[in-house]
Amino acid sequence: xAEGSTLIVVFAKAPQPGRVKTRLAATLGGEAAARLHGRxxxxxxxxxxxxxxxxxxxxxxxxxxxxxxxxxxxHGIRLVSQPEGDVGTRMHAAFRRGLRRHARMILIGxxxxxxxxxxxxxxxxxxRGCDAVIAPAEDGGYPLIGLKRASAAVFEGVAWSTGAVxxxxxxxxxxLGWRWRELRTLWDVDRPADLARLRGSGLLGRPV
Numbered sequence: 406x407a408e409g410s411t412l413i414v415v416f417a418k419a420p421q422p423g424r425v426k427t428r429l430a431a432t433l434g435g436e437a438a439a440r441l442h443g444r445x446x447x448x449x450x451x452x453x454x455x456x457x458x459x460x461x462x463x464x465x466x467x468x469x470x471x472x473x474x475x476x477x478x479x480h481g482i483r484l485v486s487q488p489e490g491d492v493g494t495r496m497h498a499a500f501r502r503g504l505r506r507h508a509r510m511i512l513i514g515x516x517x518x519x520x521x522x523x524x525x526x527x528x529x530x531x532x533r534g535c536d537a538v539i540a541p542a543e544d545g546g547y548p549l550i551g552l553k554r555a556s557a558a559v560f561e562g563v564a565w566s567t568g569a570v571x572x573x574x575x576x577x578x579x580x581l582g583w584r585w586r587e588l589r590t591l592w593d594v595d596r597p598a599d600l601a602r603l604r605g606s607g608l609l610g611r612p613v
Contacts, residue, residue, distance in 0.1 A: 411459040411529045412507040414499055416487070417446045417515040419470035432597040443472065444609055445594060446515040450480055453513065456525035460507075464499055493560030500555040509553050511538070516593040517548035518608040524549065524588055536583035539574065541590045546570040548591055556581060 420443035422435035430438040453461045461482045465473040468486035477484035487495045503510040509532045528538040528551045540549035545568030563573045
């Protein structure tokens with residue numbers, strides 16, 4: 406593996422009504438919530454490519470979905486199918502796969518339009534001197550995690566989709582004896598209350 410080899414993986418579901426952004430569907434409707442998910446995913450891929458840290462992959466569910474296939478083809482990136490299991494199991498599988506071929510890997514979600522190329526570049530730099538890098542989210546989760554080593558222990562027993570994700574992940578990293586650094590705290594788009602902030606931010610260009 407080359408010393409400068411950093412893989413960026415964008416983790417995302419296909420924008421299927423009723424299966425994504427379900428907490429926003431009551432406000433926007435299922436179709437509009439799915440379209441918003443698609444726009445956020447496109448921004449995440451654009452951010453990953455603009456960072457210039459290394460190759461970018463889209464890990465999708467289901468990967469055979471036409472939207473994801475077209476998106477990967479348009480951006481010239483590899484589309485990989487997520488395995489079965491909870492989000493921790495799937496993330497660990499992605500890191501195990503990616504770190505076989507790359508010295509470092511950064512995984513991001515598609516719900517955080519505030520994530521910038523500079524955040525990814527800083528994560529890549531920090532990973533040269535530590536085992537893990539995380540960007541905390543205001544809701545207690547994280548939109549970015551970068552690792553140099555793959556361990557299932559980082560993801561086991563975490564109460565996903567709750568405010569306990571970040572504190573529990575810190576506990577897992579400390580238990581492994583790993584050194585980690587944290588980036589700036591970011592916000593993501595999951596709840597109706599997040600829509601006003603998104604609209605005011607102008608991050609998606611045109612109105613939501």
